[in-house]
Amino acid sequence: MDRVIVCVKPVPDPKDWDRLRLDPVTKTLVREGIGSVINPLDKHALEAALEIKDAQGAEVVILSMAPPAAQPVLREALALGADRAVLLSDPAFAGSDTLATSRILAAAIRRLGPFDLICCGNYTLDGSTAQVPSQLAELLRIPNIMHVSKMELKEEKELIVTQKIEQGYMRLEAEPPLLLSFTKEANKPRFSSFLEILAAEKRELAIWTNGDLNLKESLIGLTGSPTQMADLLVRQKGRQGLRLEGDPEEIARLLVDKIHQMGLI
Amino acid sequence: MDFKLSEREELLRKSTREFAESEITPRIEAMEETGEFPLDLLKPMAKLGITGIIAPPEYGGVGLGYLARTIVLEELGRVCAAMPMSMQVHHMAIAALNDFGTEEQKKKYIPPLAAGETMGCVAVTEPSGGSDVLGMQATAVLKDDKWIINGRKCFITNSHTSNFWVVIARTGEGPKGLSAFLVEKDAPGAKQGRKEHKFGLRGSNTGELVLDNCEVPKENILGQEGGGLGVALKTVSESGRTGMAATALGILQSIYEEAGKFASERVLYGKPIAALQAISFYMAEIYTELDICRLLCYRASWMKDQNLRFDAESAMAKSYTCDAAARCAKKAIEIHGAYGIMKEYKVQRLLRDAMVTISAGGTGEIGKVVLGRAALAPFQKK
Numbered sequence A: 001m002d003r004v005i006v007c008v009k010p011v012p013d014p015k016d017w018d019r020l021r022l023d024p025v026t027k028t029l030v031r032e033g034i035g036s037v038i039n040p041l042d043k044h045a046l047e048a049a050l051e052i053k054d055a056q057g058a059e060v061v062i063l064s065m066a067p068p069a070a071q072p073v074l075r076e077a078l079a080l081g082a083d084r085a086v087l088l089s090d091p092a093f094a095g096s097d098t099l100a101t102s103r104i105l106a107a108a109i110r111r112l113g114p115f116d117l118i119c120c121g122n123y124t125l126d127g128s129t130a131q132v133p134s135q136l137a138e139l140l141r142i143p144n145i146m147h148v149s150k151m152e153l154k155e156e157k158e159l160i161v162t163q164k165i166e167q168g169y170m171r172l173e174a175e176p177p178l179l180l181s182f183t184k185e186a187n188k189p190r191f192s193s194f195l196e197i198l199a200a201e202k203r204e205l206a207i208w209t210n211g212d213l214n215l216k217e218s219l220i221g222l223t224g225s226p227t228q229m230a231d232l233l234v235r236q237k238g239r240q241g242l243r244l245e246g247d248p249e250e251i252a253r254l255l256v257d258k259i260h261q262m263g264l265i
Numbered sequence B: 001m002d003f004k005l006s007e008r009e010e011l012l013r014k015s016t017r018e019f020a021e022s023e024i025t026p027r028i029e030a031m032e033e034t035g036e037f038p039l040d041l042l043k044p045m046a047k048l049g050i051t052g053i054i055a056p057p058e059y060g061g062v063g064l065g066y067l068a069r070t071i072v073l074e075e076l077g078r079v080c081a082a083m084p085m086s087m088q089v090h091h092m093a094i095a096a097l098n099d100f101g102t103e104e105q106k107k108k109y110i111p112p113l114a115a116g117e118t119m120g121c122v123a124v125t126e127p128s129g130g131s132d133v134l135g136m137q138a139t140a141v142l143k144d145d146k147w148i149i150n151g152r153k154c155f156i157t158n159s160h161t162s163n164f165w166v167v168i169a170r171t172g173e174g175p176k177g178l179s180a181f182l183v184e185k186d187a188p189g190a191k192q193g194r195k196e197h198k199f200g201l202r203g204s205n206t207g208e209l210v211l212d213n214c215e216v217p218k219e220n221i222l223g224q225e226g227g228g229l230g231v232a233l234k235t236v237s238e239s240g241r242t243g244m245a246a247t248a249l250g251i252l253q254s255i256y257e258e259a260g261k262f263a264s265e266r267v268l269y270g271k272p273i274a275a276l277q278a279i280s281f282y283m284a285e286i287y288t289e290l291d292i293c294r295l296l297c298y299r300a301s302w303m304k305d306q307n308l309r310f311d312a313e314s315a316m317a318k319s320y321t322c323d324a325a326a327r328c329a330k331k332a333i334e335i336h337g338a339y340g341i342m343k344e345y346k347v348q349r350l351l352r353d354a355m356v357t358i359s360a361g362g363t364g365e366i367g368k369v370v371l372g373r374a375a376l377a378p379f380q381k382k
Helices: A014-019 A040-056 A068-079 A098-112 A132-140 A194-200 A248-261 B007-034 B039-048 B066-079 B082-100 B103-114 B228-265 B277-305 B311-341 B346-359 B364-379
Strands: A003-007 A010-012 A036-038 A059-065 A084-088 A117-121 A144-155 A158-165 A168-174 A178-182 A205-208 B119-123 B139-143 B146-157 B162-170 B178-184 B190-195 B206-217
Touching: A003 A040, A003 A098, A003 A132, A010 A014, A036 A040, A036 A068, A040 A059, A040 A117, A040 A144, A040 A178, A059 A068, A059 A098, A068 A084, A068 A194, A068 A205, A068 B007, A084 A098, A098 A132, A117 A132, A132 A144, A132 A178, A144 A168, A194 B007, B007 B039, B007 B066, B007 B082, B066 B082, B066 B228, B066 B277, B082 B103, B082 B119, B082 B146, B082 B162, B082 B178, B082 B228, B082 B346, B103 B119, B103 B162, B119 B146, B119 B228, B139 B162, B146 B162, B146 B178, B162 B206, B162 B228, B178 B206, B178 B228, B228 B277, B228 B311, B228 B346, B277 B311, B311 B346, B311 B364
Parallel strands: A003 A059, A003 A117, A059 A084, A084 A205, A117 A178, A144 A178, B119 B162
Antiparallel strands: A010 A036, A144 A158, A158 A168, B139 B146, B146 B206, B162 B178, B190 B206
């Protein structure tokens, strides 16, 4: 294979999750002091791409839509062995839902030119919708295999892909162009070697804006997003104290009434 | 003045931290029980670049500097201090070869060390002591085209896991009567003696090297004949002390994290004990010590990278950080109450490990001798 594209999303570091808060007014995550990491499943997608690079010398391109502050996360992806990275960053992209995001990623992929494979994480840790991989494949009119738990290279352009399904596993033969989304069973991501960290300093990290993609504003950002969030609530956990008094029979009757009242039965 | 680490240094830290947490953590229990260094981790550490971090690229190394090395050792030490202890001594052997070796010696010995095919060690200390270098009794005599070395070296880190030893022995009288030699483990008359059972840094191998009419080719002298004191002092002061300091710094970081977590989770009087001022003061002290030590360690390593003289700064980083780690470990154990002395809790290991760093790589007192000299130098009359 000649080119493998890996879609990467920076997400809040799971180690800081106990400190994450929701701003009660803006309904956005308060990310101050919270680190960003490569979405954990995206590391498995990257590892799969790097295995193809190791075996066949394919160029591995990182693609990410995120604010400019995400550059260190992309640099880390380069330090893991990717050849170059493109950060899609523009205020016009802000507020994009999964469909608008997929349109932006698809436009960037078209601009990148021919590719063999697109690797994604099965879902991201923050949004967890798992919609982008399939939408992206649909927009690019290529097949998509989700829940990939194993990828084997058969020939130069032939893959054996094991897909996790409800009742077990399915082994599929697949040929590029293709989009795969990976689960954590797929492989063990490597660590950045110090030599790769040094080499990554010389690798290209380009920033593309909508000026490079020329997408209509009605297709991207908040206005281009069919999903509109009505509200976001923090789940409250607590107990409603209720004291029932009387003799045992009375208490039992009160309790049954209460259960009926609450619609629990 | 810039206190901010570069993106490169942050990535080195992140990668080493991920490696240590995922690959070293599962091995700690076995290290604690057996006292053995996990030799099979050498290859993965070499793949990452830990074994050859300061070795020049032309000899198969990464070619990074001492600040990078300190960050990496610190991160290893945060998880398990036995690992940076072994690695920093391994680096000492590489540094000695790189600073004093001939081109042939560098080409022969540095690549396998950088690639993690074996470990290296530096053998100075003898049963009579390590601080009194000039009191050394091991001898080397040139006979035909071979050096015949006799003596015992003790408390040598990596003694039983190294294929190459840098051995200092007496070839004459006085300070100019010491020379350094490269001894291969399989050389005639080279033996590994007893293996020590330490109460801390359990996974780092320490033991005795016996040289019994040990025959070493004439060309295996490292540096000039009579230059052994220089080899020992430069190697111990530069890579040894900064390495020991970084190991203790990792312990100190772990002490801070363990104490902070416990104080925030343990509830007494209806609230976490961190809310008690006495405990928060302990935390404040540990937090401050950690920062002091980090700044001392980074400065010393940075000075080495800038080619500045830094013997006083490395002694300061080493003696202060190792002491601070032990002091703070005691505080962390007190924060833990009775839990602190239970084997299930990490803090007891941190105290044991910290105690071992104090006498290793030049005792705290020897560090203070260097520092006392530096402190008084401006006031000495010529």
